[in-house]
Amino acid sequence: MQGLDFTVVFAYWPLLAEGLGWTVVLSVTSALVSVLAGIGFALLVLYGSALVRYPIRLFMWLFMGTPLLLQLFLIYFGLSQIGIDIPALGAGIIALSLHFAVYNADIFQAGILSVDRGQTEAARSLGFGRHRTLVYIIVPQAVRNTLPAVGSMMIALLKESAIVSMIGIAEIVHSAQLAISETYRPFEFYLTAAVLYYILNLILEAGLRRIEGKVELSR
Template identity: 60%
Template sequence: MENLDFSIVAPYQSILLTGLYWTLLLAITSAFFSFVLGISFALIVLYAPKLIKIPVEGFMWLFMGTPLLLQLFLIYYGLVQIGIDIPALGSGIIGLSLHFAVYNADILRAGIVAIDPGQVEGSRSIGFGRYQSIRYIVLPQAIRNTLPAMGNNMIFLLKDTSLVSVIGIAELVHGAQLAISETYSPFEFYIAVAAIYYLLNLMIILGLKFLEIRVEASR
């Protein structure tokens, strides 16, 4: 450790801050879409006609059964061959969003199934339609009950933003690699990036704890 010189990190802080910006942009945008799509997929699997349900289940199975890195390659490099040219940032957001949406959907589906059917029957008895029962009774409870698990997915999503460097997005790890290529000091920059990821994860954990406390207080 005595050979480490962290003073060399400071001159490259602009590169790391740029990487942090793209990491946060990817993580926040993908987290939002993965949450919205996760709800949509879960509701389709549980309530949609088979004509819609079966293709979505196949799509979810495909994304669960293949690694995120391969999915990013297929979206960014593969779709070009059939005339669909998506920029690197768009490819990264699409890949991360879809990859984690299927896991959020699986978690949320289990949360919906766990809701007492009597609550739905009770809501129908007071005049709620099927859509209203799902929207106002089932879905809020399922989201509340599965919040910790989906929050863990957001932590995994943040860490997996590092994979988008393979398609040319200058996120944190990519920025560190640029600095390392000039300084030949990998340990200092990788430790600095690891510390940044740790702080970001800590912020997410604290945010989730706050949400859980608020949710428990509202019960």
């Protein structure tokens, strides 16, 4: 019976550290894109013309009703069949960004609709047009009001980023699998990967709490 030996992890730490770095890059980039795209989708659904609004709603419905893994495979493998070759990292970022953007869009829609209509009327009375009212008055308040919910989505995105290992991106899980294939030590490396994700999660939660605290002080 083979006992546990965590010393083997140290020999593969450079590989795991590289995976950790790619996980951070992937998660941060996807989080930023998903938030910006979510705001854009929300505004188009609420204020866009019917020619734009209904296709966006259909797109959101499709992405909410299908698994992230399927979306990832369609973007990475499916698009290549019609001549659109996207690198693995790009496909991972696009899939994660779009998957969480549609959920962020729902959150931002609720946040925008929750802003007091008097704010819009006050802005108009000060000479703000529709565009400036949205950009400077409505959207900032909606983002501030929805920060906890969007933060939860970002934590979920960090955890779901492991799925990109399925297309060969060398993030934490993929790096752990490479080490396991050489050492046949699954428990040690999968547990190490879990610890790394937990540490990233704690850092993200601490950052979100700090941002929320600053937002509360600014009210």
